Amino acid sequence: MIPKTEAIVLKSFDYRETSRIVTFFTKDYGKISGILKGIRKDPKKFGSSVDRFSINDLVYYHYRKSDLHLVSHCDLKQYYFPIRQDYKKNLAANYVLELVDTIMHPEDVNKKVYQLILDYLDSLQTVDDISKLVHMFQIKILVNSGFRPHIDTCVLCRKRVKGRVRFSMRLGGLVCPDCPTRETSFTVISQGTIASMIHIEEREWNQALRLGLTTNARKELKFILNNFLIYHLEKKIKAQRFMDESEIYGSKY
Numbered sequence: 001m002i003p004k005t006e007a008i009v010l011k012s013f014d015y016r017e018t019s020r021i022v023t024f025f026t027k028d029y030g031k032i033s034g035i036l037k038g039i040r041k042d043p044k045k046f047g048s049s050v051d052r053f054s055i056n057d058l059v060y061y062h063y064r065k066s067d068l069h070l071v072s073h074c075d076l077k078q079y080y081f082p083i084r085q086d087y088k089k090n091l092a093a094n095y096v097l098e099l100v101d102t103i104m105h106p107e108d109v110n111k112k113v114y115q116l117i118l119d120y121l122d123s124l125q126t127v128d129d130i131s132k133l134v135h136m137f138q139i140k141i142l143v144n145s146g147f148r149p150h151i152d153t154c155v156l157c158r159k160r161v162k163g164r165v166r167f168s169m170r171l172g173g174l175v176c177p178d179c180p181t182r183e184t185s186f187t188v189i190s191q192g193t194i195a196s197m198i199h200i201e202e203r204e205w206n207q208a209l210r211l212g213l214t215t216n217a218r219k220e221l222k223f224i225l226n227n228f229l230i231y232h233l234e235k236k237i238k239a240q241r242f243m244d245e246s247e248i249y250g251s252k253y
């Protein structure tokens with residue numbers, strides 16, 4: 001099989017003297033790893049330098065018995081210059097690549113997640129509200145990868161909840177005041193934040209982009225989404241620390 005598809009570069013590393021191994025998230029075949037033989041000896045052999053978060057047209061020989069495939073053609077399609085020129089936007093792009101690499105299993109085809117990455121990168125070029133884009137991406141990738149938090153009703157009794165309620169990382173959703181649990185690691189979430197999350201989940205990317213987020217909603221989203229992802233992925237996202245240090249979320253919280 002010789003698949004031909006569009007692909008985003010998630011990460012890459014040098015291999016032996018002249019080659020490079022790249023992890024791509026492809027539009028049609030999910031996450032795959034490929035070797036670009038000779039790319040460092042002859043950079044013109046491929047029409048791309050396979051930099052992170054670049055979009056490329058890819059052709060590769062798919063080996064059935066190996067997780068590493070042989071890339072025959074790789075041509076650059078989109079480089080996202082405005083993101084690369086901005087330190088914070090660069091961090092925000094790399095954060096999302098690491099998130100996708102952690103959440104998506106190899107060869108798990110997911111065109112919605114592919115489109116989500118494109119929407120995110122396109123917006124990141126022009127929109128300066130980086131924290132809103134990051135939260136939108138987090139909310140939407142959770143929905144599209146089967147990790148959606150339970151925020152419509154109480155996760156235990158399924159009753160509707162009102163006012164400020166508890167959010168349980170372990171149970172992955174809201175817990176009403178009537179439901180006792182032995183858990184101590186609750187955080188409080190307000191109705192405004194829950195409504196914002198549901199709005200972002202249900203709307204198309206460009207529609208959701210118009211939503212205004214209050215300082216309180218941003219504060220709650222940052223805490224809940226970052227911790228929820230760490231809890232359920234059982235893995236720390238390394239880029240998260242750089243995001244926190246760079247004040248991408250604003251200095252107020």
Ligand SMILES: [Zn+2]
Nearest residue numbers: 154157176179
């Ligand atoms: Zn309940």
